[in-house]
Amino acid sequence: MKILPTIGPATESYNKLKKIINYSKIIRLNSSHNSFDWHKNIIKKIKKIDNGVDVLVDIPGVKPRIGNNKNITIKKGEIIKFGHNLKNEKNCINLTKPLPSKNKFSKYFSIDDGKYSFRTIKFTKKILIGKSISSFVMKPKKGLNIPHSVYDNNEQKKTYLNYIKYFDKLKINAIGLSFVQNHELILFLKKKYPKLILVSKIENIKGLKNCENICKYSDVIMIDRGDLSAEIGDEYLYNAIIKISDNAKKFGKPLIMATENLETLSKNINPTKNDIISLGFSSQVNSDIIMLSEETAISKKWEKILIWLKKFINNQKKIIKKNNVKEDIFWKTVDLIRNHTLIIFTKKGMMLDKVFRKNIDNDIFVFTDTKKTKSISQFYKNAHCILTKKFNNKNISNFYFKNIKKYKKLIFKKTNRAFLITISFPKKGSFANSLAYINKNDF
Numbered sequence: 001m002k003i004l005p006t007i008g009p010a011t012e013s014y015n016k017l018k019k020i021i022n023y024s025k026i027i028r029l030n031s032s033h034n035s036f037d038w039h040k041n042i043i044k045k046i047k048k049i050d051n052g053v054d055v056l057v058d059i060p061g062v063k064p065r066i067g068n069n070k071n072i073t074i075k076k077g078e079i080i081k082f083g084h085n086l087k088n089e090k091n092c093i094n095l096t097k098p099l100p101s102k103n104k105f106s107k108y109f110s111i112d113d114g115k116y117s118f119r120t121i122k123f124t125k126k127i128l129i130g131k132s133i134s135s136f137v138m139k140p141k142k143g144l145n146i147p148h149s150v151y152d153n154n155e156q157k158k159t160y161l162n163y164i165k166y167f168d169k170l171k172i173n174a175i176g177l178s179f180v181q182n183h184e185l186i187l188f189l190k191k192k193y194p195k196l197i198l199v200s201k202i203e204n205i206k207g208l209k210n211c212e213n214i215c216k217y218s219d220v221i222m223i224d225r226g227d228l229s230a231e232i233g234d235e236y237l238y239n240a241i242i243k244i245s246d247n248a249k250k251f252g253k254p255l256i257m258a259t260e261n262l263e264t265l266s267k268n269i270n271p272t273k274n275d276i277i278s279l280g281f282s283s284q285v286n287s288d289i290i291m292l293s294e295e296t297a298i299s300k301k302w303e304k305i306l307i308w309l310k311k312f313i314n315n316q317k318k319i320i321k322k323n324n325v326k327e328d329i330f331w332k333t334v335d336l337i338r339n340h341t342l343i344i345f346t347k348k349g350m351m352l353d354k355v356f357r358k359n360i361d362n363d364i365f366v367f368t369d370t371k372k373t374k375s376i377s378q379f380y381k382n383a384h385c386i387l388t389k390k391f392n393n394k395n396i397s398n399f400y401f402k403n404i405k406k407y408k409k410l411i412f413k414k415t416n417r418a419f420l421i422t423i424s425f426p427k428k429g430s431f432a433n434s435l436a437y438i439n440k441n442d443f
Contacts, residue, residue, distance in 0.1 A: 001354070002024065003306065005028065006297045025054060032060040062156050062159055066096075068140050073137055074135065082099075093138075095144060099146070113227060115136075119131045132163070149231060151206075176238075181206040186198055198219045202221065208232060212250075226259035255285070256290075259293065260293075266305070274311075292309070340418065346369065346373060356380050410443045
């Protein structure tokens, strides 16, 4: 896996950017925060340090955000009104965008990727009223999430175009599209901006429903676990991640795992066990990139976080390499031919569990000079077991040829081709696995 750091106030200086670029050749900017001029200056610095670095600018889409420029203290039980362009109303917080339409009524909504919740009192096209579940400090520009919301595609399109028009002049490499709900908009933007890499963020119920086509037509897929969880419900997040990651890999698209990957390390000496397990899960679903947001944008411990994550990723690589050296690559290749007739020569039957774990329905011919191995083979429903003379290791190829020829009619009764698998041990601790394609006419 690779690291995708987000630049913010904690890492905006030239010297800090130089350090960041040592960890990643892709840098993210979040245009929901800071001014256009700020982003312009950061991009210039990045390109000056290393013109080969790719810049991903995440654009906000139409999700409403808190419009205040200062922190607001919210008390538990306090009733708050949210709306766009509301004026002179007590306990009212203005939003940057209009409220989305609701797919169905939700008892709760949240702020800041689900961190702070409100019980819904009233929800109309113009106003959302809720009762705070807890006391907290509401920071500026944080997103508002209403479960099962549907966003206006035309407004989404306008917002994308306005942001892309500006950032495209700065020669960025990629655009992050928030709350993508279908593939039509992706196709439109691909045609209009063919040089831009489009990173689609699947973050709500409609995007999840259409995730197959979104994955098919996007260049890169990002799973924003914060927004996704807040929009569809925490209890559905795990299955949603599996669905999106499976579809991303189905179409061979890079996958970015985002939101709260190591935020706890900003406050603690070590990351929590939940963070570590979460990173391991990201690796298991074949994520290509781990994205850091607040961890590198505002945390004073940004460098410590990068060092820790780099060590974690390097350790994962060592484990994968260690596991793959002896057998994984070979057996993954064998898995590709699972639907063909297989011929196996084995003494102790050490590979039978691997072969039969994957190859269930095709005919498998097991040649062995060991009675126990022959007997074990008999228990597999699709195995034909043949006890041979003692293996002739001095001329093993000829030994294979004679035995296959002897049972030619049986082996090639249903097919004209088969694959020969052999496992040998030239010396202690080493393997000499081989896979050969053979044809009936060769015998």
